[in-house]
Amino acid sequence: MWVEGMTLPKVIEEARILSHETPITGVDILTLAAPMIAHTALPGQFVQVSVPADTGFLRRPLGIAEVSRTDGWIRLIYRQVGHGTKGLAEEETGAFVSVLGPLGNGFDTALRHPLLVGGGMGLTPLLFFAAEHPHVSVLMGGRTKEEVFWEEIYRPHVSECFITTDDGSYGAQGFVTTLLPTLLRDGDYDGVAVCGPSVMMERVAAVAAQYNIPCEVSLERRMACGLGACLSCAVDTKSGRRKVCKDGPVFPAAEVYGDG
Numbered sequence: 001m002w003v004e005g006m007t008l009p010k011v012i013e014e015a016r017i018l019s020h021e022t023p024i025t026g027v028d029i030l031t032l033a034a035p036m037i038a039h040t041a042l043p044g045q046f047v048q049v050s051v052p053a054d055t056g057f058l059r060r061p062l063g064i065a066e067v068s069r070t071d072g073w074i075r076l077i078y079r080q081v082g083h084g085t086k087g088l089a090e091e092e093t094g095a096f097v098s099v100l101g102p103l104g105n106g107f108d109t110a111l112r113h114p115l116l117v118g119g120g121m122g123l124t125p126l127l128f129f130a131a132e133h134p135h136v137s138v139l140m141g142g143r144t145k146e147e148v149f150w151e152e153i154y155r156p157h158v159s160e161c162f163i164t165t166d167d168g169s170y171g172a173q174g175f176v177t178t179l180l181p182t183l184l185r186d187g188d189y190d191g192v193a194v195c196g197p198s199v200m201m202e203r204v205a206a207v208a209a210q211y212n213i214p215c216e217v218s219l220e221r222r223m224a225c226g227l228g229a230c231l232s233c234a235v236d237t238k239s240g241r242r243k244v245c246k247d248g249p250v251f252p253a254a255e256v257y258g259d260g
């Protein structure tokens with residue numbers, strides 16, 4: 001039995017790849033049979049995934065994009081950036097990868113109408129939030145129309161979907177912060193959850209603070225163990241040094257940015 005305050009178990013599962021899709025070049029969607037992680041994972045948490053031995057020794061942290069608790073799978077969406085993620089992208093359906101999780105803390109999902117703000121691969125953990133919440137809206141930003149392939153994935157889960165592209169090839173031209181002030185002024189959002197490039201998160205947090213709307217950010221740091229032991233992902237917060245892997249990756253924006 002789990003009681004408030006008790007840490008949920010972290011497990012390692014040898015997870016079979018159930019499907020491997022590539023929505024755009026360089027981005028992969030892996031669906032993995034991992035029933036124990038699927039059962040306990042919360043939106044905002046992540047897993048540490050093993051990569052082929054010749055591409056890296058350490059596991060790589062990836063946000064949990066979706067789960068099916070009944071069918072026992074988790075979904076990961078990631079961009080190939082270096083040896084590890086490129087090696088993982090070579091794995092085919094039916095292969096096994098070792099997955100440690102669920103790790104870290106999650107977003108506050110007890111909001112009436114949250115606005116999720118995501119840029120690029122930051123839309124991964126927010127998707128899990130959207131899929132679990134009955135009334136949520138999303139503001140997504142990408143460099144080009146191709147980069148907001150996310151729209152199709154999010155649509156079934158959200159009440160509203162707002163899109164910006166840097167080059168104006170789709171949605172409103174500009175950054176998510178181009179639309180955000182109007183949305184927060186005219187909408188009925190009682191919280192903002194943001195994940196993406198750090199400069200974007202800081203700017204979104206500043207706008208949310210102007211409108212007195214609580215904001216949570218999901219930080220990304222290089223990390224090794226993912227369990228709070230190695231301290232490689234420690235960051236300074238208003239309440240002292242915190243480990244992104246264990247105390248985060250989700251933090252109140254006011255804890256990590258400016259005067260908010």
Ligand SMILES: Cc1cc2nc3c(=O)[nH]c(=O)nc-3n(C[C@H](O)[C@H](O)[C@H](O)COP(=O)(O)OP(=O)(O)OC[C@H]3O[C@@H](n4cnc5c(N)ncnc54)[C@H](O)[C@@H]3O)c2cc1C
Nearest residue numbers: 060061062063078079082083084085121124220221222223
């Ligand atoms: C909690 C958390 C959740 C994440 N979730 C996702 C996700 O859902 N989808 C996704 O595409 N990416 C995600 N990332 C980033 C992902 O972990 C890195 O892109 C990946 O580890 C790179 O490994 P690599 O072997 O391919 O690259 P490396 O060869 O190790 O490095 C290539 C480049 O990636 C950068 N990098 C390496 N490790 C990290 C890291 N831990 N964080 C940030 N940058 C890194 C390096 O600085 C370098 O520029 C997440 C990171 C964290 C910390």
